[in-house]
Amino acid sequence: MFNQLGVIGCGLMGGSFALALKRAGLVQRVVGYSKSPSTVERARRMGVIDIAAESALLAVSGSDIVLIAVPVAASEATFKAIRHMVEPGTLFMDVGSTKRDVVDVARRVLKERIGSFVPAHPIAGKEVAGVEHADVQLYQGKQVILTPLAQTDPVMVQKATDVWAAIGCQVLRMTPENHDTAFAAVSHLPHLLAFAYFNAMLAQPAGREFLSLAGPGFRDFTRIAAGDPNVWRDILLSNREEILKQSQRLRHALDAFEVVMRSGNTEALEDLIRTASDGRAGWQMNARPATAR
Amino acid sequence: MFNQLGVIGCGLMGGSFALALKRAGLVQRVVGYSKSPSTVERARRMGVIDIAAESALLAVSGSDIVLIAVPVAASEATFKAIRHMVEPGTLFMDVGSTKRDVVDVARRVLKERIGSFVPAHPIAGKEVAGVEHADVQLYQGKQVILTPLAQTDPVMVQKATDVWAAIGCQVLRMTPENHDTAFAAVSHLPHLLAFAYFNAMLAQPAGREFLSLAGPGFRDFTRIAAGDPNVWRDILLSNREEILKQSQRLRHALDAFEVVMRSGNTEALEDLIRTASDGRAGWQMNARPATAR
Numbered sequence: 001m002f003n004q005l006g007v008i009g010c011g012l013m014g015g016s017f018a019l020a021l022k023r024a025g026l027v028q029r030v031v032g033y034s035k036s037p038s039t040v041e042r043a044r045r046m047g048v049i050d051i052a053a054e055s056a057l058l059a060v061s062g063s064d065i066v067l068i069a070v071p072v073a074a075s076e077a078t079f080k081a082i083r084h085m086v087e088p089g090t091l092f093m094d095v096g097s098t099k100r101d102v103v104d105v106a107r108r109v110l111k112e113r114i115g116s117f118v119p120a121h122p123i124a125g126k127e128v129a130g131v132e133h134a135d136v137q138l139y140q141g142k143q144v145i146l147t148p149l150a151q152t153d154p155v156m157v158q159k160a161t162d163v164w165a166a167i168g169c170q171v172l173r174m175t176p177e178n179h180d181t182a183f184a185a186v187s188h189l190p191h192l193l194a195f196a197y198f199n200a201m202l203a204q205p206a207g208r209e210f211l212s213l214a215g216p217g218f219r220d221f222t223r224i225a226a227g228d229p230n231v232w233r234d235i236l237l238s239n240r241e242e243i244l245k246q247s248q249r250l251r252h253a254l255d256a257f258e259v260v261m262r263s264g265n266t267e268a269l270e271d272l273i274r275t276a277s278d279g280r281a282g283w284q285m286n287a288r289p290a291t292a293r
Numbered sequence: 294m295f296n297q298l299g300v301i302g303c304g305l306m307g308g309s310f311a312l313a314l315k316r317a318g319l320v321q322r323v324v325g326y327s328k329s330p331s332t333v334e335r336a337r338r339m340g341v342i343d344i345a346a347e348s349a350l351l352a353v354s355g356s357d358i359v360l361i362a363v364p365v366a367a368s369e370a371t372f373k374a375i376r377h378m379v380e381p382g383t384l385f386m387d388v389g390s391t392k393r394d395v396v397d398v399a400r401r402v403l404k405e406r407i408g409s410f411v412p413a414h415p416i417a418g419k420e421v422a423g424v425e426h427a428d429v430q431l432y433q434g435k436q437v438i439l440t441p442l443a444q445t446d447p448v449m450v451q452k453a454t455d456v457w458a459a460i461g462c463q464v465l466r467m468t469p470e471n472h473d474t475a476f477a478a479v480s481h482l483p484h485l486l487a488f489a490y491f492n493a494m495l496a497q498p499a500g501r502e503f504l505s506l507a508g509p510g511f512r513d514f515t516r517i518a519a520g521d522p523n524v525w526r527d528i529l530l531s532n533r534e535e536i537l538k539q540s541q542r543l544r545h546a547l548d549a550f551e552v553v554m555r556s557g558n559t560e561a562l563e564d565l566i567r568t569a570s571d572g573r574a575g576w577q578m579n580a581r582p583a584t585a586r
Contacts, residue, residue: 123506125510143506172506182506185494185497186504190510192547193547194573195570196546197543197546199565202569203546213438214480215480216578217483225570225573226574228570229567232570247547253493254485257488257489264530276489277519277520277525279491281420283507285511286505
């Protein structure tokens with residue numbers, strides 16, 4: 001399907017994409033670049049990439065598909081480094097968890113060359129970063145959201161759809177704005193809450209003793225609190241307007257519980273819990289409504 | 294070890310305890326009582342109990358170990374129903390997730406007979422209730438907290454320790470007060486947050502559409518939101534003072550994040566996330582500090 005994949009950022013996401021494309025026989029050769037020479041060298045030794053490039057631009061050179069898998073805050077520098085080689089016929093994608101900011105940067109830096117860029121967000125990850133955790137199965141059975149713009153070349157959107165589908169993803173399309181609103185709700189706020197909750201625990205005198213008593217519910221609730229600080233710093237900043245709105249909604253929902261707890265309104269409290277409990281019991285991952293297709 | 298186990302409340306917790314004691318050969322016979330005749334009949338058909346008792350008192354009669362596994366709010370009625378048969382030589386335990394309220398009720402109802410009662414909280418459970426989910430392995434490898442009082446018979450505390458250890462539990466001792474403070478932090482607040490978060494999601498216009506986009510992080514973060522409404526209503530009410538204090542701590546920690554998100558203080562935000570991330574990455578379930586033994 002492709003001749004050469006260029007990976008800019010040979011970490012968990014970029015490395016797993018390279019492994020999956022190779023395994024599926026979708027690419028002949030993988031050229032990789034990372035800011036850290038030791039990372040790119042490790043990726044080469046591990047067989048995640050075939051050739052180590054000395055710059056982002058050299059990773060693009062000769063590639064007909066390029067994945068930009070750097071922290072969201074590094075998008076601008078990356079686009080600037082490669083813009084002269086962003087040309088029709090090569091598919092460019094990112095993997096950022098926020099899309100409005102990436103699209104803004106792409107518009108500003110790539111200008112009329114933006115047609116080759118298909119913004120992408122695969123809903124996949126791990127609480128560990130780095131190429132040493134790259135996993136050929138990372139994207140298998142996951143969703144990927146594409147947020148193409150009016151100027152995006154439809155041929156590239158189709159190619160992007162095909163390549164993610166070929167490595168086992170369900171592919172959805174949304175606007176960058178709807179994407180960021182939805183993910184503030186389903187992903188960014190839960191991370192913020194898990195971070196804040198863990199910090200509240202650590203900040204109290206007996207916090208560490210309490211932690212020794214925590215069980216399976218705590219384990220699952222706080223799993224995402226182990227997220228990568230660089231990645232999550234960028235996400236919480238770049239999508240902060242939407243996340244702060246979601247946080248406000250959470251505070252209101254929490255107020256409702258506290259009011260009935262304080263007043264001892266047993267029935268109202270049970271109703272509030274039942275709404276959540278029934279909602280969660282009826283939820284299934286990857287159950288897509290017709291409207292989201 | 295025991296002749297007859299009396300189980301009052303043949304649900305998930307009581308049923309699993311009966312199965313575990315039978316499997317371990319710790320008991321000859323299990324007599325069970327539940328408020329609902331169909332529950333106790335199902336428990337008997339499933340072989341979880343051997344004999345269905347027609348009252349709580351009849352489940353106590355002839356038993357040398359009794360487990361009270363009813364919702365916390367039903368503790369008082371249960372103690373009242375059995376108090377005339379609470380006698381030295383028989384070990385009485387509960388499984389409630391809160392301990393101060395149970396101890397208060399026991400003091401009030403059992404009076405000088407309280408010596409046989411060892412308050413217990415096994416840190417185990419499922420997001421489904423009922424004897425049909427009873428599991429011989431439920432308590433295996435879990436912690437159980439005993440909160441004996443000054444009046445509790447030391448022989449009974451030792452028996453309680455031995456029986457939980459024999460079915461695979463780590464046994465800890467705490468005061469009822471310390472127990473409730475610690476579990477407000479590590480268990481009750483996470484449940485409250487998961488309930489409130491799920492309700493905040495459902496309350497927004499596009500909430501159900503957002504839910505179709507949620508991934509593995511959301512799945513784990515919200516698992517406990519499916520908790521049983523009757524059980525959690527009782528817990529959130531009976532330990533509300535401590536839970537509201539913990540909720541206040543969470544709000545302060547959340548404020549700290551929001552302040553640096555609004556001001557765009559990249560470094561401070563990264564520091565806050567790193568505290569949580571490092572803390573969670575270094576946490577292990579059932580790693581007991583020496584002080585808690």
